[in-house]
Amino acid sequence: MKTPAANHPPALPARHPQAAAFGKMGVLLVNLGTPDATDYWSIRRYLKEFLSDPRVIEIPKVIWWFILNLIILTFRPKKTGHAYAQIWDKARNASPLRVITEDQVAGLRERFPDLVVEHGMRYGNPSLAAGMEALRDQGVTKVLVAPLYPQYSAATTATVVDKISDWMRTQRWQPTLRYLPPYYDHPAYIGALAASIKAHIEGLAVKPDVVVASFHGLPLVNCHKGDTYYCHSHKTARLLAEALGSAFVKDVAELDGRVGKGETLRKGRGVPPLLMVFQSRFGAQEWLKPYFAVAIEELPAKGFKNVLMVCPGFSADCVETLEEIGIGGREAFMEAGGETYDVVPCLNASEVGMDMLEGIVEMELMGWR
Numbered sequence: 001m002k003t004p005a006a007n008h009p010p011a012l013p014a015r016h017p018q019a020a021a022f023g024k025m026g027v028l029l030v031n032l033g034t035p036d037a038t039d040y041w042s043i044r045r046y047l048k049e050f051l052s053d054p055r056v057i058e059i060p061k062v063i064w065w066f067i068l069n070l071i072i073l074t075f076r077p078k079k080t081g082h083a084y085a086q087i088w089d090k091a092r093n094a095s096p097l098r099v100i101t102e103d104q105v106a107g108l109r110e111r112f113p114d115l116v117v118e119h120g121m122r123y124g125n126p127s128l129a130a131g132m133e134a135l136r137d138q139g140v141t142k143v144l145v146a147p148l149y150p151q152y153s154a155a156t157t158a159t160v161v162d163k164i165s166d167w168m169r170t171q172r173w174q175p176t177l178r179y180l181p182p183y184y185d186h187p188a189y190i191g192a193l194a195a196s197i198k199a200h201i202e203g204l205a206v207k208p209d210v211v212v213a214s215f216h217g218l219p220l221v222n223c224h225k226g227d228t229y230y231c232h233s234h235k236t237a238r239l240l241a242e243a244l245g246s247a248f249v250k251d252v253a254e255l256d257g258r259v260g261k262g263e264t265l266r267k268g269r270g271v272p273p274l275l276m277v278f279q280s281r282f283g284a285q286e287w288l289k290p291y292f293a294v295a296i297e298e299l300p301a302k303g304f305k306n307v308l309m310v311c312p313g314f315s316a317d318c319v320e321t322l323e324e325i326g327i328g329g330r331e332a333f334m335e336a337g338g339e340t341y342d343v344v345p346c347l348n349a350s351e352v353g354m355d356m357l358e359g360i361v362e363m364e365l366m367g368w369r
Contacts, residue, residue, distance in 0.1 A: 025368055026116035026140035027361060028131045029105055030147045030160050031316060033123030034095040038085040043077040050123040055159040058222065080319075087322040100316040101148075103349035104357065111358045114369070116140050122160055129167045136175065144364055146180035148315035150189060151232035153218060157182065178368075183360050184232040185239055192347055192356040193312055194243035200344045201271065201308065208308035208342070210255065210272050210299065211246065213237050214325060215313040217278040217287040230288055236312050237276040247273040251290045256302045272308075280320055296329055300337035307333060310344040315353075317346045 035046035051057055051068055059067075089099045101119050108117045116138045120131025135143055145164055149156040161179065168174050183189045201207065215233040223230045234250075241248035249255040255275050279292035299307060309329065311321045321343070330341045347353030 022139050022141050024116055024139045025114070025142045025144075025365070026118065026135040026138070027108060027112070027144045027146055028128075028135060029101060029108070029117070029119040030128065030131075030145060031097060031101050031119070031121060032156065032318070033121035034097045034318075035081075035084060035124060038081045038088055040077045040081060043081040043084065044073055046124050047076060047080065048073055053123075053155075053159055055162065056155050058219070083319050083323040086327060087319060095318070096322060097316055097318040100346075100348045104148075104316070104354070107349050107354040108357065108361065111354065112361070115365075122156075122163060128160070128163045132164070132167050132175075136171075140175060142176045142178075142368055144178045144180060144361065144368075146361065146364075149313075150182060150315065151184045151215070151229055151236060151313055152182040152227075153229040154222070154227050155218065178364060180360065180364055182232060184236045186356075186360060188356045188359040190236070190239045190243050192352045193240055193310070195352050196347060196350070197240075197244060197308070197310055197344055198271070200342070204308075204340075204342060206306050206340045208272050208340070209304040209306045211244070211274045211308045211310060212277055212292075212295070212299075213240065213274055214277050214279045214292050214309060214311050215288075216320060217281045217291070219283075220286045220288060223288070233278075233288075233313060234276065237274060240312060241274040244271040244274065246271040249273050249275050251275075252295050252298045252302060255304070279324060292325075292329070293332065296333050297336040300333065300339075305337065305339040307338060307340070308342050308344065311346060314346050316348050321346060 033046065033050065035042045048068070051072065054061070057064055057068075084095060087096055088094075089096055092099050098121075101121075105117050105119045108115070116135055118131045118134045120126050120128040122128060126134075132143070145160065147157045147160045152158075164177070168177075197211065213236075215237075218227065218229050238248050252275070255273060275290075275295065277290050277292040277295045278288040281287045281291055281293070296307070299305075309325055311325060314321050326343045329343075333341045347356060
């Protein structure tokens, strides 16, 4: 009786044109992207690629072409470059998003020595095509594409699928793909967020009056068209409040009405109410509310002078969390009469963050390993 054949690739037939490596599994970590440097032209190239994506800007192409090329790409790069310069990692000469993503890749490689792990950015470098080619060249035939967006949006997750599909169309031989689904309500994700917030609060000399959970904004019309982003963000915030044992409130008026001037609902429980807001509003149309920029200036007048910020929609710290929330938000809050303003780092490549990432990747690879 013959024993089962070993699980290894068969010998190549005679006169095969090349000895190609194959049979491995890989993971492609994906994040939004980053400019290569903070100078005007580097920022301009990045913004042009980002803002030319029809998934990101849903305005008629002809109208948007003139706005983008004649106005935004002329004046915006200087302001954006200044924001990046304030948070740039000078030791590694890269944006924090790129540095953290590289660290996440290194962490997953340690935890999954049998997998090939690479990364790609939807905009900027390394591109998604470069990431897929790196996997292919190492013999990967099964790829888990992992967009690190906890909440789904057509402007984030869907555009990754679009770009990967564009690359796949150019390939003579295509790998088998899986996509990491949105993990906005995954117990490991909610638990990691709650643990990071509790640990941060324990280290504060002044305890916060309110935890403000800020998500990236989205035009309201996008949700009316069927985008699930608001629902996902709302559920993340609600589940996070439950995990923290705190009250979940959806605007400053509700917070003021339920809690009262400077008081909390958690006397002795250690975690204040959690308020959900949306940041990074762009343009004149209505976006998801409440707006972070408005709420952060209203809170001190309502008696909430000690704020703890957290950004559950970001898997890694970036210009939106470090500059917009960490620097701009603090300045606005203090000018409005605030007293203490702290920011919980994103999960990044922390131990709790890598535990979470390992768990959700392991789950999605079931049946392949």
